[in-house]
Amino acid sequence: MEKVISLNLDKVLSFVGKAEIESKAALAKQYNEVLHKGSGKGSDFLGWLNLPTSITSAHLDDIQATANELRKCEVVVVVGIGGSYLGAKAVIEALSNSFDWLQKDRKNPVIVYAGQNIGEDYIYELLAYLKGKSFGIINISKSGTTTEPALAFRILKKELEDSVGKAVAKTRIVAVTDAARGALHTLAKNEGYKMYVIPDNVGGRFSVLTPVGLLPIAVAGFDIKKLVEGAVYMEKNTTPDVPFEKNLAEQYAVTRNELYKKGKKIEILVNFNPKLHFFAEWWKQLYGESEGKDNKGIYPAAVDFTTDLHSMGQWIQEGERTIFETVISVANAHHKVEVPSDAEDLDGLNFLVGKRVDYVNKMAELGTQLAHVDGGVPNIKVEVPELSEYYLGQLIYFFEKACGISGYILEVNPFDQPGVEAYKKNMFALLNKPGFEKAHEEIQKRL
Ligand SMILES: O=P(O)(O)OC[C@H]1O[C@](O)(CO)[C@@H](O)[C@@H]1O
Numbered sequence: 149m150e151k152v153i154s155l156n157l158d159k160v161l162s163f164v165g166k167a168e169i170e171s172k173a174a175l176a177k178q179y180n181e182v183l184h185k186g187s188g189k190g191s192d193f194l195g196w197l198n199l200p201t202s203i204t205s206a207h208l209d210d211i212q213a214t215a216n217e218l219r220k221c222e223v224v225v226v227v228g229i230g231g232s233y234l235g236a237k238a239v240i241e242a243l244s245n246s247f248d249w250l251q252k253d254r255k256n257p258v259i260v261y262a263g264q265n266i267g268e269d270y271i272y273e274l275l276a277y278l279k280g281k282s283f284g285i286i287n288i289s290k291s292g293t294t295t296e297p298a299l300a301f302r303i304l305k306k307e308l309e310d311s312v313g314k315a316v317a318k319t320r321i322v323a324v325t326d327a328a329r330g331a332l333h334t335l336a337k338n339e340g341y342k343m344y345v346i347p348d349n350v351g352g353r354f355s356v357l358t359p360v361g362l363l364p365i366a367v368a369g370f371d372i373k374k375l376v377e378g379a380v381y382m383e384k385n386t387t388p389d390v391p392f393e394k395n396l397a398e399q400y401a402v403t404r405n406e407l408y409k410k411g412k413k414i415e416i417l418v419n420f421n422p423k424l425h426f427f428a429e430w431w432k433q434l435y436g437e438s439e440g441k442d443n444k445g446i447y448p449a450a451v452d453f454t455t456d457l458h459s460m461g462q463w464i465q466e467g468e469r470t471i472f473e474t475v476i477s478v479a480n481a482h483h484k485v486e487v488p489s490d491a492e493d494l495d496g497l498n499f500l501v502g503k504r505v506d507y508v509n510k511m512a513e514l515g516t517q518l519a520h521v522d523g524g525v526p527n528i529k530v531e532v533p534e535l536s537e538y539y540l541g542q543l544i545y546f547f548e549k550a551c552g553i554s555g556y557i558l559e560v561n562p563f564d565q566p567g568v569e570a571y572k573k574n575m576f577a578l579l580n581k582p583g584f585e586k587a588h589e590e591i592q593k594r595l
Contacts, residue, residue: 151381151533153542155396157403159517159527160472164406172402172557173392179556180388180398183549188556190563195349196548199357200379200541208373211359214322214342215366219257221284221320225274225304226364227263228288229296230433231352232324235544236364237261238430239356242423242535243370256369257284262304263297271300275307283308284320286367288360290346292330295575301332324359351563353434354548357541371537378541386549397549400474400528405557407472407526408446416464417450418475420513423535425452427476431547438555438562445558454512461516465523472526476543477513480534481506 157169182188183197218224226236240259245251249258262274285308287301308317323336327345336343344359346352355361357379362372386397393399404415415435417428428450439445449471451460464471487500487508500508517527530546532539555562577587 151538152385153382153396153533153539153546154531155399156529156531157399159521159529160403160407162521163412163472163526164403164410168406169399169402170392172406173398175557176395176398176402176553177388177392179401179553180386180395180549182556183552184388189561193349193351193354193563194552195347196351196354196357197552198383199350200376200383200545203357203376205373208362208376211344211362211372212366214344215363218284218286218320218322218367219369220282221257222281223258223260223278223283224364224367225278225283225285226259226261226288227285227297227301227304228261228324228360229264229294230437231355232288232290232294232297232360233261233264234353234426234430234433235356235361238427239361239365239370239375239537239540239544240368241426242540243537244368244423246423257367259364259368263287263289263294263300266296266299271303275303278304278307279311282312284322286322286324286364287332287336287341288324288364289330289332290326290352290355290360292325292332292334295572298331322363324363351565353430353437354563356430356544374537375541375544378538378543379545380541381538382542382545382549386546396546397553400530400546400550401554401557403528404446404472404474405554408558411470412446412472412526414447414449414471416471416473417448418453418473419450419478420453420475420509421478421535422452422455424476424478425450427540427543428452434547434551435554437565437568438551439558439560441560441564441567444560453516454509457512457516464520464525469524472528473520474528474530475513475517476530476532478532478535481509482534 179188183194186194226233260274260277262271285301285304287297289297305317305321308320312320318339318341322342322344323332324344324346325332325336327348344363346355346358346360350358357376365375366372386395417431419425419428432448432450435446435448440447485505487497487503487505489498489501521527530543532543552562573587574591576584577591580588
């Protein structure tokens with residue numbers, strides 16, 4: 149089997165012609181070059197671009213060694229939000245047993261997450277679950293000042309220190325943060341936590357291949373070397389010197405922008421494998437924060453099929469025709485389950501006896517594709533040979549690279565996220581945070 153993901157645009161061509169796509173090849177290449185020359189908007193944040201090929205085995209060994217220490221815990225809490233959370237969660241969920249937390253005789257710690265919400269019941273229930281268990285914490289925040297993870301970490305740190313004492317607690321806490329600034333950096337230095345650095349020039353949503361993603365993924369028991377290998381493959385195969393016909397990132401970037409120009413304002417990332425649910429969440433942040441600005445940008449949405457065919461399927465088939473789909477199609481399942489025969493056949497499924505469940509799923513996928521295309525929904529297909537570290541590495545870098553090119557085609561800065569500050573300012577004003585006294589008075593008048 150050739151080790152590569154592939155892109156199939158056949159079911160787009162009745163909406164955007166091959167010639168139209170090819171006519172934009174030079175533009176995509178130009179923007180790919182702009183990325184590599186660092187001459188475009190947001191060029192301070194291009195550290196992800198050559199990241200895979202610059203990761204050394206010594207760095208990966210160091211991460212693995214830290215992971216091995218944390219793996220001695222029963223539970224590891226990964227604290228972070230947005231780009232400091234979703235990449236790790238995406239990969240871990242894609243590779244884990246679907247019932248991981250119910251497994252006995254575990255080889256890996258249970259991974260749980262905190263700091264990705266401010267749900268009081270969530271943190272209460274997490275603390276209740278952690279009671280009496282040996283647990284460690286990976287605290288991830290690039291800025292080191294994000295409220296959600298800071299709040300969760302404060303609570304979890306106290307819980308850990310109360311249960312094992314400060315001296316042991318500090319051996320079970322690892323910080324992943326900025327090289328020099330931020331509250332988490334200071335805290336980690338003062339407390340003597342093992343610390344990993346998120347390079348200044350790698351934004352949160354592009355940071356999964358830094359310790360932000362690699363450490364939790366290694367703790368969960370997955371092969372970070374293979375993940376990086378996959379990304380290296382894709383880095384080398386999406387450079388500007390790779391011709392457009394072979395350059396998946398350029399092709400995807402062009403196609404989605406051509407669809408956008410034709411009024412397809414919403415892109416739905418589709419999977420037929422529930423393990424990819426959080427991969428779509430990661431992708432949503434990547435494209436949403438990168439492109440949704442200056443009053444433009446494709447709205448990134450996601451569905452899990454066939455589950456959501458029984459909820460959102462109606463809308464997708466016959467609702468407003470402003471959508472297109474990008475399907476992540478996984479060629480091979482890891483396990484085999486065949487349809488058993490049933491003497492009474494009351495459910496009428498005996499015609500499938502001996503067929504694999506994955507075969508039924510594939511027919512659902514094909515049937516859905518044809519139905520949606522007939523219903524006016526263009527369909528981009530990203531084919532992945534199987535869910536493994538290597539192919540996820542390819543997929544991650546493919547989407548990152550395409551995102552950079554796509555953002556430039558859209559003429560936005562794909563590497564900032566100024567809009568995220570608006571809710572934070574209001575929240576701080578409402579909470580009367582020191583420094584926000586005037587804003588507090590102002591906002592009170594609006595209530
Ligand atoms: O790692 P940090 O600095 O805590 O930020 C977490 C997330 O918050 C954001 O900055 C938005 O507020 C995202 O861009 C980022 O991924």
